[in-house]
Amino acid sequence: MDSWIGLLKKDFLLMKNRLLVFLLIDLAAFALGWYLHIREIGFVQQPELNWVLYDNNDLIKFIPLVIAIGIHVLFIGNYILMSLNKEGKQLHLWLHNPQSAIVLLGSKLVNGFIALILSLGLLIILTTINLIPFLSEVSFYLGDLTKLLLYFVVNIIFLSLLIGICFMFFWTIYHVLKSRIGRWSVLVLIILINLFIWMFVSLESTAVYNQLVQWGEYKLEFSTLESFNYSDGEFDQMITNYLGKNLFDTIFALLLFVISAWVIEKKVEV
Amino acid sequence: MDDFQATKPIYMQLVERINHKIVRNELRAGEKLKSVRDMAVESGVNPNTVQRTYSELERMDIVETKRGQGTFVTEDEMKLNELRDSLKNEHISRFITQMADMGFSKDETVKGLQDYIEQQEVE
Amino acid sequence: MIVFENVSKSYLTQKALDNVNLKIPNGKIVGIIGENGSGKSTMLKLMAGLIRPSKGSVKVNDIPANRKVSEIVTYLSELDAYYVMYTVKQTINFFSTQFKDFDLTKAYKIMEFMKLDPDQKVKNLSKGNRGRLRIVLSLARDVPYIILDEPFSGLDPMVRESVVKGLLSYIDLERQTVIITTHEIQEVEALLDMIIVIRNGRILDMKEVEHLHEKEQKSVVEWLKKVYEAS
Secondary structure, eight states: HHHHHHHHHHHHEEEEEHHHHHHHHHHHHHHHHHHHHHHHOOOHHSSOOOSSSOHHHTTTTHHHHHHHHHGGGHHHHHHHHHHHHHHTHHHHHHHHEEEEEEEHHHHHHHHHHHHHHHHHHHHHHHHHHHHHHHHHHTTHHHHHHHHHHHHHHHHHHHHHHHHHHHHHHHHHHHHHHHHHHHHGGHHHHHHHHHHHHHHHHHHTTSHHHHHHHHEEEEEEOGGGGOOOOOOOOOSSSSSEEHHHHHHHHHHHHHHHHHHHHHHHHHHHOO | OOOOTTOOHHHHHHHHHHHHHHHHHHSSOOOOOOHHHHHHHHHHHOOOHHHHHHHHHHHHHHEEEETTTTEEEEOOOHHHHHHHHHHHHHHHHHHHHHHHHOOOOOHHHHHHHHHHHHHHHHH | EEEEEEEEEEOSSSEEEEEEEEEEESEEEEEEEEEEEHHHHHHHHTTTTOOSSSSSEEEEEEEEOOOOGGTEEEOOSOOOOOTTTHHHHHHHHHHHHHHHBBBBHHHHHHHHHHHHHTTSGGGSSSSHHHHHHHHHHHHHHOSSSSEETTTTTTHHHHHHHHHHHHHHHHHHHOOOOEEOOOSHHHTTTTTTTEEEEEEEEEEEEOOOOOOOIIIIIIOOOHHHHHHHHHH
């Protein structure tokens, strides 16, 4: 237990400064929204209401924040790569340790997750701050809006973990390649990544795959958001998902994680 | 840390050093020797070598090891006198051999020695 | 005992070890001596389970040396690596969480012996003090095998002396074995029980140091020259 906490703490401190930078970027997104908002007000005297809730000038405050939240699908991957690269420069320091590679990598993943939650949490708080003036206006939609935001965030966390594990996997592969084939390893790695994506995409289009994962259908309804009709189309009030797909992704991620740990245990050299 | 000659086993050099200390009375009969570790640290020598030094001294009956207490210089005065004599003889024999090698006769050597000592006393 | 059986190790472009057969007995301080690139570090990394042989096997106490071997082996790399965000004390504390046999009290004792300031950031330490810290970390474990890759390299004579004294003060050869590579042969001559000479990935010879003094009347350096000339 002590060894796990020791590792977690070490990995957290290793990335503390980077994490602060991430949080500053979040604040910058908030500031950017306000900057754009204030600049717009200067030009438009009489805001024209073309949406039910707010005018464009208010909406613009949210855009950088929403983009920032969206980019968080890459957050854990990015975080883990930075953290692993710090260890990569002094691999013996990281690997001369009786804890299994699962534990060593697990600490990186958990830290990435914690950092993601901190950064996402900050962005959600900032978004909420921007929402406060409209709370009375949106009270009718508040339930569904929260649900939608939650769905959005949960998906980002899940996807971020998945991508994080993929990055981790390719990092370990890169380290094996580097000691085996030297300078060609970057090229080979790029080919491998493309192959990997191509395989994944082809798999998803096969009938077998779809049969395998399309079970346990569940729907999320956002009925109060019906009035969000706008010129480009209609907001789909219903999101359909499959438990099977979620399970498949989870197993896939776990498998990749275990393989990464195995590669470190058996193939990576200092 | 001490310097050692490369052409002689280090454990023997340590034996000689301790013997000299005993003869000079820096180590008295019955006095405790440093522990193997302290001796090793002080002289910068492998503890196994120090252990071998102590074993050799024990074999020569100059020290004895008491279980759980350490290693002590023997209290057997006869043994210590023997050590004294043997060191003396060793040095004399080396001196005589060197003098003979240089072609001095026994008489010349003894005379030279007497003159030297007398002169030292005058000064 | 550490046993190398027909061990070869190849890297990308060169062969680092070539069919090494070796038995290193317990309870001794063993020096591995050889030029740069002779395969010394490779041997130590194999013992620490940080790399794997291309051929043959390396066993520590009859267990194949893989990463798990770090439970009974402490390995000090020739590289000057550490976690920069930690102070001396935090570094010691971190290591104590990772190794079950890490003796924190002993670590602080060696730290004081080495005159290290516990609250100084590791990244602000002088090279000599970082070398001392790495010795603290290696010797604080109650571990059967202590493997030190070039513990003296780049350190001034004062630091080298404190490292030697630290080593002699805090190892216990009744339970521990020390394996050390070094360039400073003269300095460790009195420290070593045994010496292994390696060149171009091959073991040229293995001898008891006192045997050299007694039977061949040679210092390690003189003997080394002879062995090299003969090879």
